[in-house]
Structures are given as C-alpha cells and as structure tokens.
Amino acid sequence: MITVIGFGSFGRKVVNFIKNKEPITIIDKDIDDTDDLIKEGVRVVVGDATNEEVLKKAEIDKADIVLILTNNSEVNRKIAENVCKLSPNSYKIARAIPGYPELYSGLDIDKVINILESGAKDIAKEVEDAKLKRKLMQLKSLLIEGKKKCLSSEKTEEEKKAPLLILTHINPDPDAIASAMALKTLAEKWGVDADIAYGGNIGYDENKAMINLLGINLLNIEDVNLNDYCVIAVVDTSVSKQLPVEIDEIDIIIDHHNSTDLTAKYMDIRPDVGATASILTQYLMELEMEPSRNLATALFYGIQADTDYFKREVSKLDFEAAAYLQGYIDASLLNMIENPEISTEVMEVLAKAIMNRKVVKGNIALAYVGEISNRDALPKAADFLLKMEGISTTFVFGIVGDEIHISARTKDLRLNLGEILSKAFGGGGHQTAAAAKIPLGIFKSVSDKEALRKLVEEAIRAKILEIIGIKEEEK
Ligand SMILES: [Mn+2]
Numbered sequence: 001m002i003t004v005i006g007f008g009s010f011g012r013k014v015v016n017f018i019k020n021k022e023p024i025t026i027i028d029k030d031i032d033d034t035d036d037l038i039k040e041g042v043r044v045v046v047g048d049a050t051n052e053e054v055l056k057k058a059e060i061d062k063a064d065i066v067l068i069l070t071n072n073s074e075v076n077r078k079i080a081e082n083v084c085k086l087s088p089n090s091y092k093i094a095r096a097i098p099g100y101p102e103l104y105s106g107l108d109i110d111k112v113i114n115i116l117e118s119g120a121k122d123i124a125k126e127v128e129d130a131k132l133k134r135k136l137m138q139l140k141s142l143l144i145e146g147k148k149k150c151l152s153s154e155k156t157e158e159e160k161k162a163p164l165l166i167l168t169h170i171n172p173d174p175d176a177i178a179s180a181m182a183l184k185t186l187a188e189k190w191g192v193d194a195d196i197a198y199g200g201n202i203g204y205d206e207n208k209a210m211i212n213l214l215g216i217n218l219l220n221i222e223d224v225n226l227n228d229y230c231v232i233a234v235v236d237t238s239v240s241k242q243l244p245v246e247i248d249e250i251d252i253i254i255d256h257h258n259s260t261d262l263t264a265k266y267m268d269i270r271p272d273v274g275a276t277a278s279i280l281t282q283y284l285m286e287l288e289m290e291p292s293r294n295l296a297t298a299l300f301y302g303i304q305a306d307t308d309y310f311k312r313e314v315s316k317l318d319f320e321a322a323a324y325l326q327g328y329i330d331a332s333l334l335n336m337i338e339n340p341e342i343s344t345e346v347m348e349v350l351a352k353a354i355m356n357r358k359v360v361k362g363n364i365a366l367a368y369v370g371e372i373s374n375r376d377a378l379p380k381a382a383d384f385l386l387k388m389e390g391i392s393t394t395f396v397f398g399i400v401g402d403e404i405h406i407s408a409r410t411k412d413l414r415l416n417l418g419e420i421l422s423k424a425f426g427g428g429g430h431q432t433a434a435a436a437k438i439p440l441g442i443f444k445s446v447s448d449k450e451a452l453r454k455l456v457e458e459a460i461r462a463k464i465l466e467i468i469g470i471k472e473e474e475k
Helices: 009-018 034-039 052-057 073-086 120-152 174-189 205-213 276-286 293-306 316-326 331-338 344-356 377-386 417-425 441-445 449-468
Strands: 002-005 024-028 043-046 065-068 091-095 111-113 164-167 194-198 231-235 250-255 264-269 358-360 364-371 393-400 403-410 433-439
Touching (some): 002 009, 009 024, 009 120, 034 043, 052 073, 065 120, 073 091, 091 120, 120 231, 120 250, 120 276, 164 174, 174 194, 174 231, 174 250, 174 276, 205 293, 205 331, 250 276, 276 293, 293 316, 293 331, 344 377, 364 449, 377 403, 377 433, 393 449, 403 417, 417 433, 441 449
Parallel strands (some): 002 024, 002 065, 065 091, 091 111, 164 194, 231 250, 250 264, 364 393
Antiparallel strands (some): 403 433
C-alpha cells in the first residue's frame, strides 16, 4: 500500500501516475472529489495528518511506502515525526521545502525530494524504485534476524551450519541454480552464510557443465538436515510438489511461476517475468553489486535458458537484466556450457538409435540400442531422434545391467507418454517425456546377441504398440 499525505496539486499529479498500479490511500484535510477517487479504487481519509489518530485511522502501520507532500515546512516536519513513530518499517519519501535544508534532520526519512527539480513523473518512478528498495530492506532484515536466531540457539560451534538454506526445485534447471547462487551472494554481502541444496537429478549435459565449469557447490537434499538452518529460502518455484523436501515453514520465496500454493514471510513472485534469474539480477542492480564473472555467466545462462534465447515469455526486465550482466559474463565459459562435449559412448548410442530405428505409422520411431553402460544416453537419443524429419514420437530402449531401460519423447499432443509407459511397463513421466525400466527376466539366459536383440525388440515394440492402440498389420 502507498500512502500519500498531502493531496494538493503536486500530490494529485503523483497519484495520477501511480494510481492504477498500486493500492493507494490519500490523507488530506479537505478533498473535494472524494467520491470520484473512491470510484477509482483509491482509499480516502479526510483529516489532519499531524494528528496521530488520523494516521492510525489510515492504517499507516501497514503502508509500504509513505509520501509526505504538503507544501508547509512545519506541517511536513510534524507529519514526518508521527510517520516515523507509527510506521517504522515503511519506505518514506518527503518533500523538501526551499529555505529549510535541515527540515527532516534526525528523522528516518529514506528520500527527500525537491519538486522544483523533479516532476511528478520522476516521483512516480521513485515510488517504483522504492517498492524494490523496501522489499530488499525486508529481505535483509529477515536474513539478519535469522542469523541472530541461529547464533543464540544452543548448538555448539561444530553443529552450526550456515544460517540460510536455499532450495531449488527438484531437478533444478539453470534458472534455479543461478538464482540460488545470486541469493547466496546477496546474503553473504549482508554477512549471512548460505548453503544451496537440490533434490531429484541434475539432468542435461548443459546443466552439469554449468555446475562444473562455474564451480557451483550444490548439496544433495539427502545430505542436508533442515534443523541445521534458521532461514529457508526457495527459488524458482512456489509449488509444494516441486520442493525437494517437505517444509513446514518457508521464510523466503522468489519465483516467476504462476501457480502458487506456498506462502512465506518474504515473497517476490512475478509471473510476468521470464526468469527468476532476472529478478535476482534486478536485486544486484538495485544494490549496485557487481556480480563475479561466474555469477554473471550463470544468471545470463539462466535467463537465456528460461526464455529460450529471449524468444519466449520474455519481459522488459529480462532484457534489462541481460544487458546489465552482459558487461560481466565470460563469453568463452558460456560457450562451453552451451556446447558441452558429447562422450564417445553417447555418440555411439545416438548412432545406433539412428541406424536401428523402425518407423511405425510414418511418425513413431522405435530404436533398440543394445547393451549400454550409461543409461543417461537413452533420453539423449530419444531427444535426438525427435529432431529427425517427420518423426513426432520416439521410444529408445537398451539393456543396462539386468534391466531393459526405455526412454520416450513426443511432440504429439494426442499421446500421453507418461500414461503409456505406466500402463505398458509401470514407468512414468510427463505427456512429452517418460521413462520405464523392466527386469530382463528370462531374457537374461539368452547369450546370443542377435537372438536377444530380436526378443527384446519384439517384446517391447509389441507392448508399446498395443497400448497406443496400433495393430501390428497397420504398421
Ligand atoms: Mn525459472
């Protein structure tokens, strides 16, 4: 809530710039168009703001930002004193009065503005910045309070971990990892140490390359005891199902996704922004913090990855953040992250998938890749085959130890691969990507490779086609 005290000609101009963006309360002794203002959704309190009761009636303690804009020095001083007393946590902007340079001395006013130098539009911009400043003040005090709580706990020095634990969502992506890094850097600037933890897997070679090349230290949630920490932050998700572990109380959530079922003391969730990394970059910009090469590279890559190179769900802030980071990134590192080396084995599996593919109904490719040692190659092969002309669904399978592993991908919205692999082999996944594994069972005793290939290929293919509802003769 923004509270504007003093609704003269200047206050009026300022309100006109900000009224559709934020809930506003106006306080003045006399306002002639109260009804019109109320119609526009503005809250109006008529009264003398030098009177504490009037400020209380306006719920000044709940204000995020307070603007003190009357043109009278004595009145402004008195109001400022009362506002400092009744609303200590708000961000306070007060109007300078010519001839009174010391007007607000000794008071906790965050910004004094000179209306001869700045127009109403500048003040509106100031209000916009103040929202972020105020949020960051909250974030800082939450972290510092948390650290104090940790220090006063009965733990020995040995048992004490960092006060702050930053969690990414399960199977963290570059945006989540970069955002966690940035929040850790910010906390450390304020003297609060932090650890980062994740759950699930770090998939894709690009993500692994990012972590290795940038030297990011991520803890596996299984090695983390939540009780060791006093403040818990979650980045890049606000959905409980996406958390790596169940948490009773989250302190900080920073995210850009629409769906939210979690709450926290500090929440910055902006669905219009393309990446959480852009929000964290804005924090760094606001605090005039220069990111290290590694942090800048991570954030830049996170924004790129989430917006698909600034093509998808991209906002003005994403471009601004990227422009800021541009000056700090390491281009050769970024290039290495984007093009990680493909291992010989993965290359071989890709080749086999292409050579051995059998296409059914013109667009479903099934490929048996034989015995392999690294099952990560299967999803890559399934992704890779999907790039072939005319192919919209892929199933790649091979033998890993005593099991047959299957990985599937589709661009066809009519197929739900998670369901198909679940019905066929008890696997699981999403509509577009799924996996399953089944024991080799009696096939284990088949020692002839060619015979094994035939048996496995036939069995898997027949089952998949049966579930999709394609009869063998149709193929
Ligand atoms: Mn994201």
